[in-house]
Amino acid sequence: MSEPPPNAVSIEKPPNALATEKPPVAEQARVEAAAERASVHRRTGVLARISEFRNVGLLGVLVVLGIIGGITAGTFWTRSNILTILQQASVVGVLSVGMTFVIIGGGIDLSVGKAMALASVWCTTISTQSYGPVVMVLCALAVGMAVGLVNGVLIAYGRVVPFIATLAMLASAQGLAEWISNKQSQLVTQGAINDLATTEPLGIPLLVWMFAVVAVLGWILLNRTTFGRRTFAVGGNIEAARLAGINVRRHTALLYVLSGLCVGIAAIMITSLTTTGSSTHGDLYELDAIAAVIIGGTALTGGRGTVVGSVVGVVIFTTISNIFILNNLQTETQNIAKGVIIVIAVLLQRRGRESPV
Amino acid sequence: MSEPPPNAVSIEKPPNALATEKPPVAEQARVEAAAERASVHRRTGVLARISEFRNVGLLGVLVVLGIIGGITAGTFWTRSNILTILQQASVVGVLSVGMTFVIIGGGIDLSVGKAMALASVWCTTISTQSYGPVVMVLCALAVGMAVGLVNGVLIAYGRVVPFIATLAMLASAQGLAEWISNKQSQLVTQGAINDLATTEPLGIPLLVWMFAVVAVLGWILLNRTTFGRRTFAVGGNIEAARLAGINVRRHTALLYVLSGLCVGIAAIMITSLTTTGSSTHGDLYELDAIAAVIIGGTALTGGRGTVVGSVVGVVIFTTISNIFILNNLQTETQNIAKGVIIVIAVLLQRRGRESPV
Amino acid sequence: MPSTAAVSVAKDQRVPLLTMSGIVKEFSGVRALDGVDLEVRAGEVHCLLGQNGAGKSTLIKVLSGAHQPDAGTISWEGEQVSFSSPMAALRRGIATIYQELDLVDGLSVAENIYLGHEIASAGFTRRGPLKAHARALLARLGHPEISVSQEVGGLSAAGKQVVSMARALSQDARIIVMDEPSAVLAHDEVANLFRIIRDLTGNGVGIIYISHRLAEIREVGDRVTVLKDGRTVAIGLPAKTTPTPQVVTLMTGRSIEYAFPARPAPSFDGRPEILRVEKLSRGREFTDVSFTVRAGEIVGLAGLVGSGRSEILEAVYGARKPTAGSVFVDGKKLRPGSVPAAVSAGLGLAPEERKSQALFLDQTIAKNITASALKRYSRLGFLNRGAEIADAATQIAALDVRPADPRHAVKTLSGGNQQKAVVARWLLKGCRLLLLDEPTRGVDVGARSEIYSVVRALADSGVGVLLVSSEVPEVLGLADRVLVIRDGQIVREAQAVDLAESEVLDLVMEGSAV
Amino acid sequence: TGNAKAKDSTTPTAAAASNANSSTGKTVTIGFSAPAADHGWTGAIAKNATAEAKKFSDVKLEAVQPTNDVTAQIAAIETLINKKVDVIVMLPNDGKQLTAVAKKAMAAGIQVINLDRVFDTPLAYRTWIGGDNYGMGVSAGSYIGDQLKSKGVSNPVIAEIAGIDSLPLTQQRSQGFKDALARYGFKVGPRQAAQFTVQSGQQVTANLLQSASRIDAMWNHDDDQGIGVLAAIKQAHRTEFFMVGGAGSANAMREIKSGSSVLKATVTYPPTMASSAIQLARLIGQTKGMTDLSQTEVPSSITLYSATVTKDNVDKFLPQGFES
Ligand SMILES: Nc1ncnc2c1ncn2[C@@H]1O[C@H](COP(=O)(O)OP(=O)(O)OP(=O)(O)O)[C@@H](O)[C@H]1O
Ligand SMILES: Nc1ncnc2c1ncn2[C@@H]1O[C@H](COP(=O)(O)OP(=O)(O)OP(=O)(O)O)[C@@H](O)[C@H]1O
Ligand SMILES: [Mg+2]
Ligand SMILES: [Mg+2]
Numbered sequence A, B: 001m002s003e004p005p006p007n008a009v010s011i012e013k014p015p016n017a018l019a020t021e022k023p024p025v026a027e028q029a030r031v032e033a034a035a036e037r038a039s040v041h042r043r044t045g046v047l048a049r050i051s052e053f054r055n056v057g058l059l060g061v062l063v064v065l066g067i068i069g070g071i072t073a074g075t076f077w078t079r080s081n082i083l084t085i086l087q088q089a090s091v092v093g094v095l096s097v098g099m100t101f102v103i104i105g106g107g108i109d110l111s112v113g114k115a116m117a118l119a120s121v122w123c124t125t126i127s128t129q130s131y132g133p134v135v136m137v138l139c140a141l142a143v144g145m146a147v148g149l150v151n152g153v154l155i156a157y158g159r160v161v162p163f164i165a166t167l168a169m170l171a172s173a174q175g176l177a178e179w180i181s182n183k184q185s186q187l188v189t190q191g192a193i194n195d196l197a198t199t200e201p202l203g204i205p206l207l208v209w210m211f212a213v214v215a216v217l218g219w220i221l222l223n224r225t226t227f228g229r230r231t232f233a234v235g236g237n238i239e240a241a242r243l244a245g246i247n248v249r250r251h252t253a254l255l256y257v258l259s260g261l262c263v264g265i266a267a268i269m270i271t272s273l274t275t276t277g278s279s280t281h282g283d284l285y286e287l288d289a290i291a292a293v294i295i296g297g298t299a300l301t302g303g304r305g306t307v308v309g310s311v312v313g314v315v316i317f318t319t320i321s322n323i324f325i326l327n328n329l330q331t332e333t334q335n336i337a338k339g340v341i342i343v344i345a346v347l348l349q350r351r352g353r354e355s356p357v
Numbered sequence C: 001m002p003s004t005a006a007v008s009v010a011k012d013q014r015v016p017l018l019t020m021s022g023i024v025k026e027f028s029g030v031r032a033l034d035g036v037d038l039e040v041r042a043g044e045v046h047c048l049l050g051q052n053g054a055g056k057s058t059l060i061k062v063l064s065g066a067h068q069p070d071a072g073t074i075s076w077e078g079e080q081v082s083f084s085s086p087m088a089a090l091r092r093g094i095a096t097i098y099q100e101l102d103l104v105d106g107l108s109v110a111e112n113i114y115l116g117h118e119i120a121s122a123g124f125t126r127r128g129p130l131k132a133h134a135r136a137l138l139a140r141l142g143h144p145e146i147s148v149s150q151e152v153g154g155l156s157a158a159g160k161q162v163v164s165m166a167r168a169l170s171q172d173a174r175i176i177v178m179d180e181p182s183a184v185l186a187h188d189e190v191a192n193l194f195r196i197i198r199d200l201t202g203n204g205v206g207i208i209y210i211s212h213r214l215a216e217i218r219e220v221g222d223r224v225t226v227l228k229d230g231r232t233v234a235i236g237l238p239a240k241t242t243p244t245p246q247v248v249t250l251m252t253g254r255s256i257e258y259a260f261p262a263r264p265a266p267s268f269d270g271r272p273e274i275l276r277v278e279k280l281s282r283g284r285e286f287t288d289v290s291f292t293v294r295a296g297e298i299v300g301l302a303g304l305v306g307s308g309r310s311e312i313l314e315a316v317y318g319a320r321k322p323t324a325g326s327v328f329v330d331g332k333k334l335r336p337g338s339v340p341a342a343v344s345a346g347l348g349l350a351p352e353e354r355k356s357q358a359l360f361l362d363q364t365i366a367k368n369i370t371a372s373a374l375k376r377y378s379r380l381g382f383l384n385r386g387a388e389i390a391d392a393a394t395q396i397a398a399l400d401v402r403p404a405d406p407r408h409a410v411k412t413l414s415g416g417n418q419q420k421a422v423v424a425r426w427l428l429k430g431c432r433l434l435l436l437d438e439p440t441r442g443v444d445v446g447a448r449s450e451i452y453s454v455v456r457a458l459a460d461s462g463v464g465v466l467l468v469s470s471e472v473p474e475v476l477g478l479a480d481r482v483l484v485i486r487d488g489q490i491v492r493e494a495q496a497v498d499l500a501e502s503e504v505l506d507l508v509m510e511g512s513a514v
Numbered sequence D: 001t002g003n004a005k006a007k008d009s010t011t012p013t014a015a016a017a018s019n020a021n022s023s024t025g026k027t028v029t030i031g032f033s034a035p036a037a038d039h040g041w042t043g044a045i046a047k048n049a050t051a052e053a054k055k056f057s058d059v060k061l062e063a064v065q066p067t068n069d070v071t072a073q074i075a076a077i078e079t080l081i082n083k084k085v086d087v088i089v090m091l092p093n094d095g096k097q098l099t100a101v102a103k104k105a106m107a108a109g110i111q112v113i114n115l116d117r118v119f120d121t122p123l124a125y126r127t128w129i130g131g132d133n134y135g136m137g138v139s140a141g142s143y144i145g146d147q148l149k150s151k152g153v154s155n156p157v158i159a160e161i162a163g164i165d166s167l168p169l170t171q172q173r174s175q176g177f178k179d180a181l182a183r184y185g186f187k188v189g190p191r192q193a194a195q196f197t198v199q200s201g202q203q204v205t206a207n208l209l210q211s212a213s214r215i216d217a218m219w220n221h222d223d224d225q226g227i228g229v230l231a232a233i234k235q236a237h238r239t240e241f242f243m244v245g246g247a248g249s250a251n252a253m254r255e256i257k258s259g260s261s262v263l264k265a266t267v268t269y270p271p272t273m274a275s276s277a278i279q280l281a282r283l284i285g286q287t288k289g290m291t292d293l294s295q296t297e298v299p300s301s302i303t304l305y306s307a308t309v310t311k312d313n314v315d316k317f318l319p320q321g322f323e324s
Helices: A008-012 A024-052 A055-072 A079-104 A112-122 A133-156 A162-181 A191-198 A206-224 A226-236 A238-243 A248-274 A285-295 A307-326 A331-349 B008-012 B024-052 B055-072 B079-104 B112-122 B133-156 B162-181 B191-196 B206-224 B226-236 B238-243 B248-274 B285-295 B307-326 B331-349 C056-063 C086-092 C109-113 C127-140 C157-170 C187-202 C214-220 C244-252 C309-317 C339-344 C354-358 C365-370 C385-399 C415-429 C445-460 C472-478 C501-513 D040-054 D070-083 D095-107 D133-151 D168-183 D198-211 D223-235 D250-258 D273-285 D314-320
Strands: C016-027 C030-041 C045-050 C071-076 C079-081 C094-097 C175-179 C206-210 C223-228 C231-238 C273-282 C286-294 C298-303 C324-329 C347-350 C433-437 C464-468 C481-486 C489-495 D028-033 D059-063 D087-090 D111-115 D127-130 D158-162 D188-193 D217-220 D242-247 D263-268 D301-303 D308-310
Touching: A055 A307, A055 A331, A079 A112, A079 A206, A079 A226, A079 A248, A079 A285, A079 A307, A079 D070, A112 A133, A112 A162, A112 A248, A112 A285, A133 A162, A133 A191, A133 A248, A162 B285, A162 B331, A191 A206, A191 A248, A206 A226, A206 A248, A206 A307, A226 A238, A226 A248, A238 A248, A248 D070, A248 D095, A285 A307, A285 A331, A285 B162, A307 A331, A307 D070, A331 B162, B055 B307, B055 B331, B079 B112, B079 B206, B079 B226, B079 B248, B079 B285, B079 B307, B079 D198, B112 B133, B112 B162, B112 B248, B112 B285, B133 B162, B133 B191, B133 B248, B191 B248, B206 B226, B206 B248, B206 B307, B226 B238, B226 B248, B238 B248, B238 C354, B248 D198, B248 D223, B285 B307, B285 B331, B307 B331, B307 D198, C016 C056, C030 C045, C030 C056, C030 C071, C030 C206, C030 C223, C045 C056, C045 C214, C045 C244, C056 C094, C056 C175, C056 C206, C086 C094, C094 C157, C109 C127, C109 C157, C127 C157, C157 C175, C157 C187, C187 C206, C187 C214, C187 C501, C206 C214, C214 C244, C223 C244, C231 C244, C244 C445, C273 C309, C273 C464, C286 C309, C286 C324, C286 C464, C286 C489, C298 C309, C298 C445, C298 C472, C298 C501, C309 C339, C309 C347, C309 C433, C309 C464, C339 C347, C347 C415, C354 C415, C365 C385, C365 C415, C385 C415, C385 C445, C415 C433, C415 C445, C433 C445, C445 C464, C445 C472, C472 C501, C481 C501, D028 D040, D028 D070, D028 D273, D040 D059, D040 D223, D040 D273, D059 D273, D070 D087, D070 D095, D087 D095, D087 D273, D095 D111, D111 D273, D127 D273, D133 D168, D133 D217, D133 D242, D133 D263, D133 D308, D158 D168, D158 D198, D168 D188, D188 D198, D198 D223, D217 D223, D223 D242, D223 D250, D223 D263, D242 D250, D250 D263, D250 D308, D250 D314, D308 D314
Parallel strands: C030 C231, C045 C206, C045 C223, C094 C175, C175 C206, C298 C464, C298 C481, C347 C433, C433 C464, D028 D059, D028 D087, D087 D111, D111 D127, D127 D301, D158 D188, D158 D217, D217 D242, D242 D263
Antiparallel strands: C016 C030, C016 C071, C071 C079, C223 C231, C273 C286, C273 C324, C481 C489, D263 D308
């Protein structure tokens, strides 16, 4: 598939058949008129692209939050606070990258939070830990991807609606995590794992680096590979994708495996951050991740979305929490304010182009 | 516009221009053939309707659960246990009726659980209670509908995506409920409210009656009124609905108000059931309601769905919990089993007709 | 029924590239295909004819691997094959332009063209070559103005059709199936399409061509296969020489005069004005458009695709907010940009893209037909469903929608029958002024004349009609008065009887002929 | 766990006059972090801490955002470390998961008072003060055992409504309950976990009551969810058993006092521990000892007693009962 199709050659030759039927002058004029129209299209195209780049609006929201943070809390604009925000954002951030793919592909994955808990528990059992940190990491990745594979097979081949399949997985993963851990937090004895959360290459926490790498790889995968483009097709018009010869089922299943891979990475991160594996990890992280993805401009109906938006979305949510903490707001005030801020943020961002519902 | 338009008459007469060109016999044959085809279609239509009536599959799931319950727990098939299941189903059940409308209309309402908590808290403040039970009920309904109205206006006129708007409302409603109640459970002092949960007209708990009434009214509204028909239209193809002359925005807003009304009713029910108003009520009820609606066959993408399916969906979930508790399963086993059962239930029901994603 | 037996024609020397025989396809009790035979040779244009719902689209979906046949065989160059998925058919070199414009809105033009066979190395798309090839394909199709990085969702129906064609061309195809490609194209675009087709057949590519416009068949086709009610009734008739009445009779089982209903005396001057549009403008789409429609009058808008006719209709209807000018209905000014206001003033619009703008695909035919007239069946908000279904059935019979069951899901109808359901909605609604945008797109000859007569009957009962069609003969034949639109402006207004087809074509093309 | 090495344990000024503790000393900044106050008991913890801090002019309380999210709590503690507070009072969401950050605080020279849920290693705190979850179960089990023995019930059906099962405190309570009942030859019958909320209490109990047509006694771990448990019992018209609560809310005590309820007793788990923790933090910050004890330093571990409140002694406990 990597080479241009054989009849591409014939494409380049001018449309002779017709040229003879029309007076050359008219043809000339027609092409020129068409070209002019085209340039109009291209111009509006660029304009449209910029205004459609709704991440600009999102970044605006972030700037406003930054100003509010700076005014209300003296320590907001310190290096260590910014790094704290990013480190806090990293776990949900990694989950949201996988979630972006799933949602663009027309699905949803409610199991990420609890699958992460399961992976963290599995990789911190005494017997797993005895094999050392590398095996622990591999174990977390394997568990995450296995969960994703089960989700994917149920949805793509078993035709269970994604919402229900992954909700069922949420319950099962939680139960399994509780069962394996006997409902106790499992301390990490392998220093190497705990060090992940404390190492700061180039002065930036390793977890933030990991988040950045996952986000960049996600962006490349989504925008620069056939896999990414097909994800849009599968989510945007599944019938068209099928007719175009895409193996829609396999692709759908792969999307959930990809989300599972992110789950595995996030599990390692949360394990090192909390120095434990626990069945209580990741409570409601699925909602956080979905919310970030959607505020980032990805449509819940599939076929549209960006990784950058999701990443900014996660950072926005984390920044809001951080400002609350710095200002020492109480739970109830926090909650009320959170709701209001989210709505204002979205209205600021003003996605007028979206359909009203 | 309620009277037939002037040209309705002319439509009924056969298109003369053409009829004269045809021999009468051929025309006769054509009409007869058409009628015959129609009757064939009607026959297959009925067959298709029955097999498409996926609630049959759902009822099958319920029967299987009933058998499992009967085998594993001696007290499952007692009158009081069945009534307990129904009473337990009633609160989420009422929420799920409103949710069915919202989802068919192409939206989603994540705020129902916490809006219910807010309404329950608001109607149980000392000052509200001092006005007596009727004012308490009206207060709960008003709060629920007000929350729905804000959701609806934000979504329909402010063009905020439903997921985000109602998620923001979830946070705000929770915060407001905590603020009003000072995070304490507010005991109901009005006996009349608490009596709702203990009265049993005709031997069936009043809450079950309320659930039944809401479900029946919801069914009628959805299937027998213009409002219901428009809900399908708006959710099925919003552009077509707009061009068909439906006031899409107002309708969308009304859907959330309707969900809010259900929230108000559910608030009264949970208040009497727990004898308190509390900001902790309704945690994750939105997920329960959405899951029930979707397992009941309503498409998350809108335009398709039934109230009956949602009701059966709620009863299925409640029955599963009931069987677990009767069998004294512990949390972890419950969770694992729940996930597995949900998947098996959906596979049993086998919605082969759904698109693979 | 004059001829149900298959009419065979002496075999050509060339080996058939593709043979389909005895194809059967059933959908939950409905036999869409009941033993269909088809034979296509390399380098020929093989036309597939049949009424709406005859099974043409279903047959080509079987061929392209989108449907699995219940019985029958497919041979490819003499070797028996089975296409378990679209991928399998594509691999053999069968590319298809589907009737329903199945493109992905969120992807760019270039990405849509190469969807499924992306130009890539090691999984990474090569965006430079991708765009260059896409651009070359569009240029070859005569549409260099379509930007390859534009999102397909923003294109008009015609633009999408062009992209679909480019997609088919991008495959290494031995056979290209075209399911009503000309339905959304205007006159000059069709000529362009035929040029491409000749180009392809010259290179030995076989074409399966589906259209309801018999003149096209005559112009471009080599051989014709006719389907009726899921059966082949004629195989391999010569396209150029078989007389039209014979083809029509084969298709419909009756003979139809392809005729427009008689016009009443062309004196509408005394009649009341229903619609008055004054200096209506909207951005770059159209400027200073003024015209009137009187009671009982059919006004046609002629113009090229993209000239702004649909936009004018939608602005009148309130679906687009004009930047300047106003619309009066019965002398009262309409609130601009409000569809409900227009509808309650008695306007109705049958939009041009049936799938995205008009139909509720999951609903029944009846519910689709009555969607705009619900108030008529409601008492205190409750619907009288009996009356609703009865009225829908009347419309179904009047337009010969098949299947004629009001409870059938619209999703399962053939393309032409879906279009009839859309038209039926507005006939049932009954308005003061009906706006019809391409009402006969994809509609077969028989139903076409029925739609014409119903529209005329409506006008005779006092309704004003504003008609947009890309088929100039249709506008001239059906309308009383014609407005010629070019680049968003009215360049000519005249009584239809005073206009000749060539004159209109010259007018609409003038911009490019100067 | 007596090997906490307070680095200033050798400071001689600690042997202050016995009434010097109440007199104003050097200002101590106390960082305070607890789970979200979304529950009567956790609410009382936050309230008591704030109230206690207000009593001292030499205490500055830095209460950070209460949260149920472990990573958020870790971040909050890190903020406190960055702010260089003198002492941190922390009720961790999960002792094990916050051990690392507590150790980090200790390493940064900040004394950590571990409130209630215990850290994994004594290296992580200067002093632990908390309730006795195991003892709570024992108290409840003993009360129920005594009552049933005295009534002469054999083979009683004893139900248990636990709190959140994945919390170690729940597991300890259940263990204590089981062990205590075993002394009487009894065992736990139907046991279900609720979520510490009224609504989950009602939901779980309503179903659980269906599983046994006769119950002799029931222990409910938490008086907050107990409101729901009582509602469900009333709605099922069940009166054949008695119930013991947990934690000691004012509402539960009023029910006990009324005598008409199935709730006959509750075993305390006093949120006043937060007040004590603030006092301890102040003393440690000012390097003082507890004047009623002979030690010059605050002890490294203080376990509260879980009392059994019945109709007979309820008046004594009512003032300490927290509003749920
Ligand atoms: N998925 C389906 N389910 C049920 N019936 C179907 C389905 N698809 C097509 N049909 C039926 O099969 C018959 C043939 O439809 P098809 O689309 O092939 O017609 P067509 O010849 O392409 O008509 P048109 O000219 O209107 O496009 C119709 O009666 C249609 O209703
Ligand atoms: N064939 C085409 N190729 C490229 N772009 C097109 C084409 N046709 C239309 N467009 C562009 O798409 C936009 C919307 O098209 P639309 O079909 O609404 O045009 P229209 O003027 O209403 O067509 P018509 O007059 O045929 O109904 C227009 O702004 C036009 O520039
Ligand atoms: Mg077709
Ligand atoms: Mg148009």
